[in-house]
Amino acid sequence: MSKPRVATASLAGCFGCHMSILDIDDRILQLIELVEFDKSPIDDYKGFTQRCAIGLIEGGCCNAENVHVLQDFRKNCDILIALGECAICGGIPAMRNTIPLRECLAEAYLDGPTVHNPSRRIPDDPEIPRLLNRVYPCHEVVKMDYYLQGCPPPADAIWAALTALLTNRPIQLPYELLKYD
Amino acid sequence: MSESFTLTIDGVEVTAQPGQSILQAADAAGVYIPRLCAHPELEAFGACRVCTVKVNGRPQAACTTPATKGMIVENDTPELNEHRRSLIEMLFVEGNHFCMFCERSGNCELQALAYRLGIDAPRHDYQYPARTLDGSHPEVFIDRNRCILCGRCVRASRDVDGKHVFDFVGRGKGKRIWIDAESRLADTPLEGEDKAVEVCPVGAILRKGAAYAAPIGRRLYDHDPIGADIEAKRVGAPAAKGGKS
Numbered sequence: 395m396s397k398p399r400v401a402t403a404s405l406a407g408c409f410g411c412h413m414s415i416l417d418i419d420d421r422i423l424q425l426i427e428l429v430e431f432d433k434s435p436i437d438d439y440k441g442f443t444q445r446c447a448i449g450l451i452e453g454g455c456c457n458a459e460n461v462h463v464l465q466d467f468r469k470n471c472d473i474l475i476a477l478g479e480c481a482i483c484g485g486i487p488a489m490r491n492t493i494p495l496r497e498c499l500a501e502a503y504l505d506g507p508t509v510h511n512p513s514r515r516i517p518d519d520p521e522i523p524r525l526l527n528r529v530y531p532c533h534e535v536v537k538m539d540y541y542l543q544g545c546p547p548p549a550d551a552i553w554a555a556l557t558a559l560l561t562n563r564p565i566q567l568p569y570e571l572l573k574y575d
Numbered sequence: 576m577s578e579s580f581t582l583t584i585d586g587v588e589v590t591a592q593p594g595q596s597i598l599q600a601a602d603a604a605g606v607y608i609p610r611l612c613a614h615p616e617l618e619a620f621g622a623c624r625v626c627t628v629k630v631n632g633r634p635q636a637a638c639t640t641p642a643t644k645g646m647i648v649e650n651d652t653p654e655l656n657e658h659r660r661s662l663i664e665m666l667f668v669e670g671n672h673f674c675m676f677c678e679r680s681g682n683c684e685l686q687a688l689a690y691r692l693g694i695d696a697p698r699h700d701y702q703y704p705a706r707t708l709d710g711s712h713p714e715v716f717i718d719r720n721r722c723i724l725c726g727r728c729v730r731a732s733r734d735v736d737g738k739h740v741f742d743f744v745g746r747g748k749g750k751r752i753w754i755d756a757e758s759r760l761a762d763t764p765l766e767g768e769d770k771a772v773e774v775c776p777v778g779a780i781l782r783k784g785a786a787y788a789a790p791i792g793r794r795l796y797d798h799d800p801i802g803a804d805i806e807a808k809r810v811g812a813p814a815a816k817g818g819k820s
């Protein structure tokens with residue numbers, strides 16, 4: 395029997411949650427016995443090669459590309475896990491959600507005290523993904539199946555959740571592993 | 576002194592003194608009823624409804640309802656905990672609670688209740704309201720992004736500090752905690768040692784220069800759920816553990 399496949403993505407996140415995946419230390423050896431990694435920054439696969447059992451999503455959606463990737467994950471994964479605060483509630487990037495996008499861009503590219511931008515142009519190359527009006531938590535864009543809290547989630551929580559899912563047990567985190575920071 | 580009497584909470588007989596609320600009687604007996612706006616040093620207020628229990632089958636706020644003889648109280652039931660979970664979830668989405676950089680994280684009563692009730696994510700959409708922060712005061716700041724309108728600061732400032740620095744303005748969704756000055760916290764008589772500063776259950780009113788004093792792993796609710804101290808007073812009680820019930 396072929397191993398179940400796991401894919402991961404970092405959307406509007408800082409890669410801290412991916413660091414926390416690596417933080418399972420030598421259990422990563424057990425993990426690669428249990429699963430095969432598909433599309434993921436860990437193996438640098440840019441696209442899905444096969445249908446995946448589990449998709450781990452770090453970060454919320456701050457631009458059109460994030461939305462596209464997240465929808466692609468939903469299409470290709472049986473189970474999607476929102477990994478960490480940014481995926482669950484937008485996190486630090488969502489601090490801009492109380493400020494109109496136009497004002498954010500003006501501060502960053504026109505009016506900020508350290509800005510040097512003689513052309514007075516806000517970057518608009520078609521290659522650059524369009525920013526959304528605000529940052530969206532993953533579950534406001536597609537259906538998410540599970541949520542792992544933390545900034546980042548503790549490696550032990552990621553390990554507990556993955557091994558539970560892979561062995562058909564319910565995810566039950568002990569008190570100490572449910573943390574919002 | 577008048578006579579003590581008994582009532583039952585979740586089938587356990589509890590002794591109460593005249594004048595005690597259900598919450599106070601439960602605390603004294605080592606039974607934890609979740610609460611947010613109630614504070615042992617302040618008058619009951621009944622704002623958050625997290626302490627809602629069923630008294631003889633009817634929902635009542637445990638912090639404002641006097642204990643009476645023979646009352647049958649339900650507290651730790653799946654139905655009531657589900658209501659509490661909903662209330663906590665709504666508080667999370669109605670404000671901007673970014674736990675990852677909040678100085679109160681690990682010592683926050685709102686967060687601790689979410690941990691105890693096993694909330695892995697709110698079921699409602701986040702509202703991201705635009706709220707203001709006032710850092711003008713040399714010793715204290717107020718960040719309204721995190722205010723849950725519990726009214727503890729209002730009561731503490733008025734009844735303990737004798738100053739009335741804080742009060743509510745607006746109604747419904749627009750309700751805010753406000754200060755006794757035209758514009759700045761620095762223009763109020765507030766001082767860093769005031770009770771009003773100490774009692775905020777979240778990171779809305781904080782003393783400056785005291786941030787992140789305890790490292791992760793040594794904060795109030797890192798290992799033991801909120802309420803564990805009360806439950807430890809119960810005779811023959813097993814150690815409390817959080818999680819869904």
Ligand code: SF4
Binds near residue numbers: 741752780
């Ligand atoms: S500032 Fe703190 S104490 Fe005052 S109402 Fe808001 S949450 Fe309660």
Ligand code: FES
Binds near residue numbers: 610622
């Ligand atoms: S603690 Fe009773 S209503 Fe808030």
